[in-house]
Amino acid sequence: MKFPRNARIFRGQLDAAPFAAVFFLLVMFVMLASLTYTPGVHIQLPFADDLPGTDKPHVTVAIDSNGRLYYENQLIDENDLKNRLRQAVKNSLDPLTLVVEMDEAVTFKTFLHLSMLARDAGINDGHLATLPRVFASPNLRSVQ
Numbered sequence: 001m002k003f004p005r006n007a008r009i010f011r012g013q014l015d016a017a018p019f020a021a022v023f024f025l026l027v028m029f030v031m032l033a034s035l036t037y038t039p040g041v042h043i044q045l046p047f048a049d050d051l052p053g054t055d056k057p058h059v060t061v062a063i064d065s066n067g068r069l070y071y072e073n074q075l076i077d078e079n080d081l082k083n084r085l086r087q088a089v090k091n092s093l094d095p096l097t098l099v100v101e102m103d104e105a106v107t108f109k110t111f112l113h114l115s116m117l118a119r120d121a122g123i124n125d126g127h128l129a130t131l132p133r134v135f136a137s138p139n140l141r142s143v144q
Helices: 016-033 078-091 108-121
Strands: 058-063 069-071 074-076 097-102 125-128
Touching (some): 058 078, 069 078, 097 108
Parallel strands (some): 097 125
Antiparallel strands (some): 058 069, 069 074
């Protein structure tokens, strides 16, 4: 059976109005999406290049700009954190590493206090969490 073909290739001019309408709708969605609430605590991690990570078992503690401590995504006070870290050390077969997600505005004194608290709980190794740079610094060595 042969079907009749009535389709023809469009050779006229395209109307710009539908494209402009779609473009402005996309712009509106992007602008409104930036206004939506994202739950959680905003922590601005520092930027660094080529820092090693860890492949060992680890626990993560976050410190916001006001010095509040967060463990397992929950606000926690120092005594409870110390008890939870001791429990994590007791439950782990391998030595644990402390990964600290610290806001840029946190003082060294607060970081040192957290390090001593973790040491008292039995964690001797620690790392600072950082963000990679968006653009890596150029290699300044000359090629000869």
